[in-house]
Amino acid sequence: MSVIRVGIVGVGKIARDQHIPAIAADPGLELVAIASRSRPEVGVPAFETLDEMLADGPPVDAIALCTPPQARRATALAALAAGKHVFLEKPPGSTVGEVGDLVALAAERGVTLFASWHSRFAAGVPTAKAFLADRTIHAIDIQWREDVRRWHPGQTWIWEAGGLGVFDPGINALSILTEIMPNEVFVTDARLDVPENVQSPIAAHMAMTDIAGTAITADFDFLQTGPQTWDITAVTDRGTLRLSSGGAQIEVDGQPVVQASDAEYPGLYKRFGDLIRAGQSEADIRPLALVADAFLVGRRERVEAFVE
Ligand code: NAP
Numbered sequence: 001m002s003v004i005r006v007g008i009v010g011v012g013k014i015a016r017d018q019h020i021p022a023i024a025a026d027p028g029l030e031l032v033a034i035a036s037r038s039r040p041e042v043g044v045p046a047f048e049t050l051d052e053m054l055a056d057g058p059p060v061d062a063i064a065l066c067t068p069p070q071a072r073r074a075t076a077l078a079a080l081a082a083g084k085h086v087f088l089e090k091p092p093g094s095t096v097g098e099v100g101d102l103v104a105l106a107a108e109r110g111v112t113l114f115a116s117w118h119s120r121f122a123a124g125v126p127t128a129k130a131f132l133a134d135r136t137i138h139a140i141d142i143q144w145r146e147d148v149r150r151w152h153p154g155q156t157w158i159w160e161a162g163g164l165g166v167f168d169p170g171i172n173a174l175s176i177l178t179e180i181m182p183n184e185v186f187v188t189d190a191r192l193d194v195p196e197n198v199q200s201p202i203a204a205h206m207a208m209t210d211i212a213g214t215a216i217t218a219d220f221d222f223l224q225t226g227p228q229t230w231d232i233t234a235v236t237d238r239g240t241l242r243l244s245s246g247g248a249q250i251e252v253d254g255q256p257v258v259q260a261s262d263a264e265y266p267g268l269y270k271r272f273g274d275l276i277r278a279g280q281s282e283a284d285i286r287p288l289a290l291v292a293d294a295f296l297v298g299r300r301e302r303v304e305a306f307v308e
Helices: 013-025 050-056 069-081 096-109 125-133 167-180 264-278 286-297
Strands: 004-009 029-035 062-065 085-088 113-115 137-145 185-195 203-210 215-221 229-236 239-244 249-252 255-259 299-303
Touching: 004 013, 004 050, 013 029, 013 062, 013 264, 029 050, 029 264, 050 069, 062 069, 062 264, 069 085, 069 096, 085 096, 085 264, 096 113, 096 286, 113 264, 125 167, 125 229, 125 239, 125 249, 137 167, 167 203, 167 215, 167 229, 167 286, 185 286, 203 286
Parallel strands: 004 029, 004 062, 062 085, 085 113, 137 215, 185 299
Antiparallel strands: 137 229, 185 203, 203 215, 229 239, 239 249, 249 255
8 A cells, every 4th residue: 555644633732742753754654734723834734624624635544633532523423434544542532432433434434443542552561461461460550640730731621521631641551451451450449539620530549450359559640740650560479560651661570671762653653554554443442431430430529629
């Protein structure tokens, strides 16, 4: 297949930081247009909406949706209906159900739907999965703590209904968890700390388990200043594994095993190209389902208003 021509919808932080450089670095892909209400200058024709891009822009084969989750379904439907392959940023939607609808439409149109989970492409994830595959896991603990003011400046959508709040980064940890665990994981309890002036949690605690009764806990926090923490620790019958820096580094019993720089988005776009060339789709909704279940069973605590 010749070079896949890509259009990006929603040019904000992640499109600029990761998607545009990753597409430029991939010889199998070419960015040919963008659609974003502010029509930023990124070196290709810019349109306000996907409809305008499809009507008046250069031919495109694939659309990468980098809008917030609340805005994703309508554009995904339009892109699939137009016969375009679609790359969904995480989370793949604002509800679990709407993703199934997109999977069905992609199959009907014979195009690729890729619901991406960038953290699964962190360097340490395959090693962690192999490590856990043949061990008895006693406990897993997730500590995912970051400074919302540093990583999400001005992103009001994150605080609105459907914006996920602290689960916006937290779902990255859950995407790794569901990838590396040998058994399916489910939620047993949750606490959501919701500032009194917004709709979404600023901190959360989750308790989970699996069929083996593994104790799995997760703490998500949006107010961590200083060093940032994106760690998963697994205590097993044969050693303790620590996945840190969002999955880029692994230690076993304190000894470094994997240390790599961030290569998540080049890996994501390679997978997208491979799926398109193979005529396949990939849409795993399990991380989103865990978040939805935390919202279902979680006790809400009203906490101090958040002011950016
Ligand atoms: P962002 O900086 O707010 O960018 C999103 C862009 O989408 C906005 O700049 C906006 O551009 C456009 N948009 C379209 N409809 C919108 C709406 N209803 N509300 C707000 N913006 C709208 O957000 P982001 O950080 O790039 O995140 C976008 C998605 O990528 C999220 O799902 C997030 O979870 C995911 N993601 C983010 C990161 C990260 O580190 N930031 C990392 C991985 C994944 P126009 O105003 O020009 O239309």
